Amino acid sequence: METIKKHLKTETGWEVINEHYDKMQAITEGSNFMIGNGYLGYRGTFFEDRKDAYVGCIVTDSWDNADGKWEELATVHNALYGTFSFNKTPFSMDQNILDYSRTLDLLNGLTKRGVKVEINDTIFTLEEEKFASMSDKNVIAMKVQITTSKDAVITLESGIDTDIWSINGHHFQKETPFKYKNDLGTISKTNTYEDTIVVLEKNMVAFGKSVQKKSGVHKRQKTISLKANTPLVWTKFMIVTNSNDVLDPLKEAKTIYDSLISYDTVFTAHCQAWEDIWNKQDIQLEGNMVDQVGIRFNLYHACIATPTHKPLPIGARGLSCQAYQGAAFWDQEVFNLPMFLYTNPGVARQLLKYRYLTLEGAKEKAKKHQYEGAFYAWISGKTGKELCPDFFFKDVITNRDIRNHFNLWQIHISPDIAVSVNKYVEVTKDEDFLIKYGAEMVFEIARFLASRVDYKPRRDRYEIIRVQGPDEYHENVDNNAFTNYQTKITFDIALSYLNRLDKGSIRSIRDKIDLTDDEISLWEDIKDKIYLPTPNKDGVLEQFEGYFDLESIVPASKVTERLIDPEEYYGWPNGIAVFTQCIKQADTIQLLHMYPELFDEETVKANYDYYEPRTLHFSSLSPSVYATVAARMNYLEDGYRLFKKSLMIDLMNTNEAVSGGTFIGGMHTAANAAAWQMVVLGFAGFHYDQHHFSLKPHLPTSWKSLQFNLNLLQSDLRFLIDHHQIQITPLKMNNPISLFINGKEVIINHKDVTINY
Ligand code: BGC
Secondary structure (H helix, E strand, O other), rough: EEEOOOOOOOOOOOOEEEEOOOOHHHHHHHHOOOOOOOOOEOOOOOOOOOOOHHHEEEEEEEEOOOOOOOOOEEEEOOOOOOEEEEEEEEOOOOOOOEEEEEEEOOOOOOOEEEOOOOOOEEEEEEEEEEEEEOOOOOEEEEEEEEEEEOOOOEEEEEEEEEEOOOOOOOOEEEEEEEEEEEEEEEEEEEEOOOHHHEEEEEEEEOOOOOEEEEOOEEEEEEEEOOOOOEEEEEEEEEEEEEEEOOOHHHHHHHHHHHHHOOOHHHHHHHHHHHHHHHHHHHHEOOOHHHHHHHHHHHHHHHHHHHOOOOOOOOOOOOOOOOHHHHHOOOOHHHHHHHHHHHOOOOHHHHHHHHHHHHHHHHHHHHOOOOOOOOOOOOOOOOOOOOOOHHHHEEEOOOOEEOOOHHHOOOOHHHHHHHHHHHHHHHHHOOOOHHHHHHHHHHHHHHHHHHHHEEEEOOEEEOOOEEEOOOOOOOOOOOOHHHHHEEEEHHHHHHHHHHHHHHHHHHHHHHHHHOOHHHHHHHHHHHHHHEEEOOOOOOOOOOOOOHHHHOOOOOOHHHHHHOOOOOOOOOOOOOOOOEEEEEEEOOOOHHHHOOOOHHHHHHHHHHHHHHHHHHHHOOOOOHHHHHHHHHOOOOOOHHHHHHHHHHHOOOOOOOOOOEEEOOOOOOOOHHHHHHHHHHHHHHHOOEEEOOOOEEEOOOOOOOOEEEEEEEEEOOEEEEEEEEEEEEEEEEOOOOOOOOEEEEEEEEEEOOOOOOEEE
């Protein structure tokens, strides 16, 4: 056994084991030990738990606005609910626990609990396991096994808990219970979009017919005389269907019910689906078991958070809770997408298609604010309309709302999407996507940017004023380097598509969106004249105009001493970071992370050295960006320190769930997916600069070797890297791949290649 942290272990690098029950950690552990399949997420709670333990089954495409303020995904009725008593003493985790463990089995997407209690001289053992089927997304399966050391009478209750946890109000206007065959279900209708959600249980043991309803639970009972040491097995399925996916969710739920034969058959298909995922996405690490399990833990969560059944966003907290509204931020393209792009491009396509399907929402937003084209929502849910409220945080000293401008000024989300579209097209050569969706999106984004930039005649240049870069503590800034470069690159891409696409396709896209020659000339002009900050005499790019004039506090953490109240917001308009160079998260370094080729290595180092000590890393998105850049520069100590910080954000969390009165708990989905980036783009030094693929590894000393697969230009390659050698094995080749290893070109065709570096 290897220790991850106190009470948290791994045995093989494929599981996280917790041997200490602590009720107070319910928020964090419910997220860390959750199960999911991209369609729904089910928190890592126990079957007898109720809403005070933050039980939650969060379902995609179930947005609803219950309190008139927040649109969020609904948590649905809990059909895995059950209780039992033993010789009339009800079981609970408050009893005298002799032995306890909880395991998240990453290989098989399974969460388990084992507990032993002593009640009136009898030892009573319970084993519970659950999985959200990866092969049948509407199904969660649970198996509970109970054994007693002496003969005993067990009373088991099974039912549906309708009194559920929901952060911002009750989401159902109508709830109708029903019976199907021997089991119970509910049909609920959401308030805003009137979606119908059906939840149905299927017990594989027969329960009594009479249904009781007590404190929101519809339940039935069964009493069993159990012989000593003879296990009682209770298998139960929970089926969830949604009218957004099927015409008749009730009929669909019943059909699924009828098709469920046994726990084992569902489990076998589920494991096969996970095997396919791991075959593509696993990273194998030799030499450090804790890092190994940390990486897999993060990849597991990145996968279960990602809808693959239809184009939908990845929520910033995945499906682990309702926080952040189950909606997409720039996190989706910049943090989550790369792993899928290079390992499972079908998923990347689907995510980008979601952005295409929400193009209308982005156009409406642009129009509302007097711009043209597509201004993507900072927080984007079902339709792409802006979900980010104007008032997000509270000034805890005056108790007044703070007007944040994430929705209006964090415009980089639009070019972030455009450059991701292009990267996807370049790496996959998916011309079909480009013609059907990609070019139109990029043109509409370029159109927006053309209406958003300002021409300054005296300087004969275009500037972008009043924005907010990725660093959210500095709002209302001008010429944020990250935003300006992303904008310029978007114009390069848009203009390149005019030549790259065949004449027929380009004509029909231009006709569709009415793209004129005058607009194209304007794009040309902006491309040539947009202001791109250049490094100062010390090689450092200014994050935005005037940033260098702000008070420099190093290390940035010292600024915290100025807090009057620990809950104070650091940013706009008067927070303690606003008039200093202390930044919330990677901003200029984000640019260098995405485009290391823009500057020479000395400049990248100068920027890293300047900005890292000024960064608070108060966004979970930040450490991975610095870790990746540090690893590439062979700053191994820093790279590894920040890698661990990012990797362990969730595993080391101790219930930090509420900030300024807002629930922010749940999985840090961007950081989860960034684990892949830190390893592959950071320590292995893999990069695609729009022309070449390259590799430049610098492995941490404790790692013996690293193995992962990439899908490039529709070919599959396996990479095995140690401290001296790189072995590349072609698995499925459609195109020869040119790869620059430490600057030297290698062509990979059908044979294994081994290179010393
Ligand atoms: C970060 C943003 C991020 C959002 C959602 C914020 O705290 O500053 O960059 O998009 O969280 O993860």
